[in-house]
Amino acid sequence: MTTTVYDFFDPETGSFSYLLVEEASGQAAIIDPLLNFDGPSGAVSCAGADAIVKKVGSLGVDVRWLLETHIHADHLSACAYLKKQFPAALSAIGQHVIKVQARFSAIFFPGSEIAQDGGQWDKLLGEGDELKLGESRIKILETPGHTPACLTYLVDGSAFVGDTLFMPDYGTARCDFPGGDAATLYHSIKKIFALDDATRIYFCHDYPPSGRVKSCSSSLGEQKKANIHIAESVSESEFTSSRIARDKQLSMPLLILPSLQVNIRAGQFPEPEQNGLVFLKIPLNIFE
DSSP: OOEEEEEEEETTTTEEEEEEEETTTTEEEEESOEEEEETTTTEEEOHHHHHHHHHHHHHTOEEEEEEOSSOOSSSEEOHHHHHHHOTTOEEEEETTHHHHHHHHHHHHSTTSOOOOSSTTSSEEEOTTOEEEETTEEEEEEEOOSSSTTOEEEEETTEEEOTTSBOOTTTOBOOOOSTTOOHHHHHHHHHHHHTSOTTOEEEOSBOOOOTTOOOOSEEEHHHHHHHOTTTOTTOOHHHHHHHHHHHHTTOOOOTTHHHHHHHHTTTTOOOOOOTTSOOOOOOOSSSOO
16 A cells, blocks of 8 residues: 545534545645634634645645545635635536536625536546656545435545545435436446455444544445444345434534535635625525
8 A cells, every 4th residue: 555544624514625645756746625614603613624734834745636526515715715725726616516516606606606617626537547656646535325326435445425424323425405316326336345355445434432532444344234224134125124224313514505506616705795704695495
């Protein structure tokens, strides 16, 4: 293995971001970076992203990629902020982001809908694409189901799966967001299950039960044996029925409304109003 993974945890949202370093070349990729956002006050901080910037500086590596596994609904992306810190880095997301943009741009930006072609990122990725990172190659699996645009990034025995899988004792992603589908998620996870059992699965979140230390990863073998929603023996019908039933019991993520309107713009905020202030909108009754 020629790459090293550094993880960064945000306790407020239970989110992991990653710095992936190809050791021979010193080239690096940042995966799922976030901005710190306090909903009640509207205060935005770059503390989490700056921790990654500081680590990049201490290692002396060259950031080549800013990668998103999907449009996040529980935290704001720091992609635009990090583009300013690393101007040579290219941003990328799944090609089906245009489906997410089409749905939500009309809600948040009526009359001046944002571009819905994914052009806010430098590169849109699809199944089988590869990104060069020094001597390594980051391979792309499309793994929709949680959202239409979900990707898994494969490199040197590691798989960055976003929200598709969590620790085995927490299960799998919800599928009740617009464009989500439990059967689609089942087949995406089966695609991941076809990888080697030793593959290290890196999650975007962990919500550990009492008594367990938080963790950013597990082996694929552990997932296939013990995932409470989709262990290897679970059938498609069993998974879809239980996933749909569970999703009906879940509340919306606390930051879904501010997150969506920023994240469909690759982490960019709306333009300031006439008074110089930037506003995020809270539309009423768009989710049941």
